[in-house]
Amino acid sequence: MLLESMKNNKNKLKFAIIGFGNMGKIHYKTIEKNGICDIPEIVDINPDASKGYENLNIHEDFTLFLDNHIENLDGAIISTPSSLHLEHALPFLDNKIPLLIEKPLTSSHDFNQEIIEVAEKNEVLVKCGLIELYNPIVQELSSKKFENLKFVHFKRHSPKTSNSRNLENIVLDLTIHDISILYKVFKPKDIEILGVDLICENNVAESSQVLLKVDDSFTVFISSSRQDQEKTRKLEIIDENATYECDLKNKYYEIKQKGEISSFDSKSITESNILNKVDMLDKPETAEIQLESFIKSILDNDTDTNHLEIVKNTHNLAYKILNS
Incomplete structure (x- = not known):
């Protein structure tokens, strides 16, 4: 207001x-x-x-x-x-x-x-400007309580950029967004780097595949690329009770849960699944939400230490990945 x-x-x-x-x-x-x-x-x-x-x-x-x-x-x-x-x-x-x-x-x-x-x-x-922190889907997921997480998959791919744009290496350009989501949604205490693969062109990393172990509990796979044919921003979360398939670009996610398995006879069975779709009715540009958050913090005289902690942890992990 x-x-x-x-x-x-x-x-x-x-x-x-x-x-x-x-x-x-x-x-x-x-x-x-x-x-x-x-x-x-x-x-x-x-x-x-x-x-x-x-x-x-x-x-x-x-x-x-x-x-x-x-x-x-x-x-x-x-x-x-x-x-x-x-x-x-x-x-x-x-x-x-x-x-x-x-x-x-x-x-x-x-x-x-x-x-x-x-x-x-x-x-x-x-x-x-870790802009995905302001994505309504990420904000919604950050309030959820997941049960016994199994694994998390990120896919952030884009087509090849113009040669006139001098972009950072892929980890500091794209992967860093998914690392920030990891800290925002799952609030990890400890992250182990299990593996990193970088694909370079002209001595600049253009694609990366990163495998992490979080809190000695579940694995996270982050795929980032500027070598794909289309722009993709996907997140998949699997816990004990459901699979969450999230489209961060179009701002919706689906919750899939197993239903009942029935047998009609000795030769056939049917399996039903439960599907719920959560779609944002209001889909402002994430840059607009980011600016409003910045303005609100200024007006409230709030230094937003929680955000700064995510920024610190996100960059620390990004540089560990680059140096691993």
Whole structure:
């Protein structure tokens, strides 16, 4: 209700977007649609970033922008290349400006730790663009109590990307989303890496297959690829009582349970199954939910330590996988 009431408020939140590439433009469109924020300030050193957005005032000098605008900001979104995230995040953290940082948090484990430590020390909100954490299906599953889990399968595949896009290796680009879901839904205490297979092109991992053992109890298989023919975002969960087949892209899941087995005669049997489908009637873009969560935390003066713990654990496991 508070977010809805603010849409008619003349005192709108003031945000900055640092980096106006593909993700920066997505964040801009989400903010524009939201209605709670003013038109954000944009910072990008590339003069071509303004093409198609000539109505925006795009700053090319990051330091000069900070000198002139940082005191007026309610929050900032960092969507520059991950190698620049630490450099761009620290001035905001030092000034206690809430941040939403695109994934991965930074380009290295040590840089991740530095951002997290500064955020905790300064008691400032930091969220990371692990966007599946805001998927309504993931949020619903996180409230379920599974009985004696057997195994969990993730499949996150995409077609080959344009050569013009300089993406992270597959683990920090796609696998990291499913690791975050693992921590959100199942809240593991201990994860053992049983096996990792990476397929590389031009020295960059484009596909990965990862096998994990969780809490010495159930196994998790994560298949990630940018070498498929279609975009797939699937999750399968099997416990003692049911199979959950989840379509994260289309935001629904099916619960399958065994029914009765009947025998008509000595030569034939029939087996019935119970199928329940859970579909989200309201399917907003996950980026919109992520932005609303960021705004709500700012308005509530909430540093969201639970989210930061998931971010920390997710990145730690991702780097362990890469180094295994």
